[in-house]
Amino acid sequence: MSALNIKKGSTSHSAYNLRPTFSDTEERHTLAVLVENEPGVLARVIGLFSGRGYNIESLTVAEVDHTGHLSRITIVTTGTPQVINQITAQLGRIVPVHEVHDLTVEGHSVERELALFKVSGKGEDRVEALRLADVFRARVVDSTLESFVFEITGTPEKIDAFADLMRPIGLVEMARTGVAALARGAK
Amino acid sequence: MSAQMTGAKMVVQALIDQGVDTVFGYPGGAVLPIYDEVFQQNSIRHVLVRHEQGAIHAAEGYARATGKVGVALVTSGPGATNAVTGLTDALMDSIPLVVFSGQVPTFMIGSDAFQEADTVGITRPCTKHNWLVKDTEKLSNTIHEAFHVAASGRPGPVLVDIPKDVQFAAADYTAPRAMTSHYRPQVKGDIEGITDLVKAIETAKKPIFYTGGGVINSGPAASQLLRELVDGTGFPITSTLMGLGAYPASGDNWLGMLGMHGLYESNMAMHDCDLMINIGARFDDRITGRIDAFSPNSKKVHIDVDPSSINKVIRTDIAIVGDVAHVLEDVLKVWKSRGRKTDRAGLDEWWAQIADWKTVNCLAYTQEGKTIRPQYAVERLEALTKHRKDRFISTEVGQHQMWAAQYMGFDDPNRWMTSGGLGTMGYGFPASIGVQMGHPDALVINVAGEASWLMNMQELGTAVQYRLPVKQFILNNERLGMVRQWQELLHGERYSSSWSEALPDFVKLAEAFGAKGICVSDPDDLDDAIMEMLDHDGPVIFDCLVEKHENCFPMIPSGKAHNEMLLGEAETQGVIDSKGSVLV
Structure with missing residues (x-):
């Protein structure tokens, strides 16, 4: 299914004509792009974004179908509806791109991101860090007498919130994977 | 195997x-x-x-x-x-x-x-x-x-x-076999959109076809179907630079090219129409002028094989993704099956309005004195070659390109080779060589400016080596004409680096490569010189010395709308504001 065969429905739209295409409001969209796993394909996708001046908030990529040689690129981007439509159409035009899905308009989807946080501190700060980690269901994956590395999974907003809380306690460094997303439901 | x-x-x-x-x-x-x-x-x-x-x-x-x-x-x-x-x-x-x-x-x-x-x-x-x-x-x-x-x-x-x-x-x-490639762009148009288009055709009072290079790219069948649809509906048709020849310039419904240097009647009709049917064109900025004033009262239909062209620049009311020939075939089928309806009375009024615009005679100029006006040179070239069914024209980029598009008529697709999107000076000469290789017996003329032509002049060696009788029709104004025109209109007549101080003697240049050179400067000698060029069996450099300060009109200045065209020198004073001058 190409970007243009997106089923029309109450929460979804065709690539062109159902939403107010030329509205000025910036929207945040999550796109799932299935691509042929060949050299240079990521450069093509990134080059499209930089060459045409689109935003990338996060981008993840990994092979998802070894026998079929397919990788899945999940891109979180922002733009007006017209720009978002352009992005999906331009992505669909890249030859090794098999499918483009705008998960934000095609229906409900789940989004998860994984992050590692290094927090250092002593005494009460260490206890507080563990307490907050428990609230956020973050796991300790490394520990020294003066530091923890937490692993946390969730929506980008949850990870942002966790980072905001950890910063005053002694956040040293963090690494985030970017968003992985799937549409809800059986298909 | x-x-x-x-x-x-x-x-x-x-x-x-x-x-x-x-x-x-x-x-x-x-x-x-x-x-x-x-x-x-x-x-x-x-x-x-x-x-x-x-x-x-x-x-x-x-x-x-x-x-x-x-x-x-x-x-x-x-x-x-x-x-x-x-x-x-x-x-x-x-x-x-x-x-x-x-x-x-x-x-x-x-x-x-x-x-x-x-x-x-x-x-x-x-x-x-x-x-x-x-x-x-x-x-x-x-x-x-x-x-x-x-x-x-x-x-x-x-x-x-x-x-x-x-x-x-x-x-x-x-060996090539049935393709297993997953790359299969959509060629059939969505029937819903096609039916909507036909309904719009039936009721439009002021319709216009706006066609582009996509019709030519779709193949000869697309041009044939376009002609059938245009002649059947009786709608006027204009085309981009890229689409010239898809509908014959000698056809009854032809208005001429549109856009920045398009014809007055074409641009006015685009601005005032109530139904715009874009077939294989992409609302390029040379066409639209000021976007927010572009054809304000029309329903816009866009047929394009590339989904990303749709809604890229101009909001479309009816979008049909598909190959032009496939889509037009279906449009004709649906339109005929619904009884070939159009609003005849509305159309008659529309054509009367267009006839009125045509009386402006926007391409008029006067050839007088002993200097050749470039428009005159192109018009004479047209007059002396248009009977040739095997005539192919390429161009370089600049004023001469626009004059060729304005004053030459193309009755068939694939006869007009010009660099539209990128505007590559130096395109025309090698392109003419490619055309001649494809059609060894045809008359191939590159309408050029001397500056563009010099950018790939080394290909004269190729033309001579392969005995390709390509005619290089150079309008020599010793200037970068279009740059000079913009400097005159936008930069206070400060002609920064837009003239050539050391041009070669083109006749000697031709001879140095073993080709023929012709130089003409007197309007009275022009026809004979063109005939001499056409009669020579081999590559010719035709150095036509023309008026050095001619401007190309009509012109939609940067940042202006279709109905704000400049028709001649008298209208150029202070028309482009600072906002427009940042545009190219």
Whole structure:
């Protein structure tokens, strides 16, 4: 299914004509792009974004179908509806791109991101860090007498919130994977 | 069917199997094995150009004049980087090309080897797709896929980069078979949109067809169907620079080209229409002028094979993604089955309005005195050649290009080769060589400016070597005419670097290469000189000395709307404000 065969429905739209295409409001969209796993394909996708001046908030990529040689690129981007439509159409035009899905308009989807946080501190700060980690269901994956590395999974907003809380306690460094997303439901 | 052969032989075999008869190229270290194979066969003609940019433009000219895929062969490093302008030109104008470049051997890639460049990296944004083939096993299929990608959907240039060791190694050759490629652009239009379009056709009072290069790219059937639809509905039709010839200029409904230097009646009709049917055009900024004032009261229909063209610039009311010929066939079918209805009374009024605009006579000029007006030169060329059914015109870029588009008429598609999107000076001469290779007996004329022409003048060697009787019709104003015009209108008549102080003697230049040169400066001698050019069996440089300060009108100034055209010198004072002057 190409970007243009997106089923029309109450929460979804065709690539062109159902939403107010030329509205000025910036929207945040999550796109799932299935691509042929060949050299240079990521450069093509990134080059499209930089060459045409689109935003990338996060981008993840990994092979998802070894026998079929397919990788899945999940891109979180922002733009007006017209720009978002352009992005999906331009992505669909890249030859090794098999499918483009705008998960934000095609229906409900789940989004998860994984992050590692290094927090250092002593005494009460260490206890507080563990307490907050428990609230956020973050796991300790490394520990020294003066530091923890937490692993946390969730929506980008949850990870942002966790980072905001950890910063005053002694956040040293963090690494985030970017968003992985799937549409809800059986298909 | 498969047979063992070297990668170099595979290239030649694949070209033969793809029906290629002509390749434009320039040899070098990294493509020597392929050139060795080219030497040992007679199925494919190789045309040795003098610069790789010339090879790509020649392949473009060949592709546009024949409707086939153009093929070029260049070496690694500088060979490939010299091809970049041509590739970008072909991408912007959707011209199908397959370009082969040599590459250093796979084990040396990344070592900054002699004549190494990251060719697939450099050409990624200026090709439709490209491949670095690291394994001879995959070479034949990649080449077949390359032809498929170049020619299907919205056509475009592709590049296959072949390291030298891959050319030497042997593997099984695979013949082209039923394509297994997943790349299959949509060609049939959505019937819902087509029906909506037909309903709009039935009720429109002030409709216009606005057609572009997509009609030509879709093939001769598309032009035929377009003519049937235009003549059947009786709607007026205008076209972009790229689409000239799809509907005949001698046809009853033809208004002339639209856009920045388009005809008054075309632009006024675009502005005032109530139904705009865009077929294979892309609302380029040369066409729309000021976006928020573009055809404010019309319902806009857009037929395009490329989904990303839709709603890119102008909001479309009815979008039909599909190949022009397929879509037009369905439009005609539906329109006929619903009784071939149009609003006759409304149309009569609309045509009366158009007739009124035509009386402005926007292309009028007067030829007087002893200096040739460039418009006059183009008009005489048109008058003396338009009876020739086999006439092909290419152009360079600038004022002469616009005058050729305004004053010459094209009754068939694939007869007009010009660099539209990229505006590449230096395009026309090599393109004319490509056209002549595709049509050896045809009359091929490149309408040029002296500055553009000099950009790829080395190809005169190619024209002479292959005895290609291409006519180089140079309007010589000793200026970069269009740059000069903009400096006059926008930069206080400060003519910064826009004139040539050291032009060659074009007659002697022609003779130095073994071609014929003709120089004319007197309007009274013009016709005879043109006839002398046409009668000469060989390449001719025609140096036509014209008025140096002529401006090209009509003109929609930057940042203005279609109905704010300038028709002549008197209207140019202070019309372009600072906001408009940042636009190009």
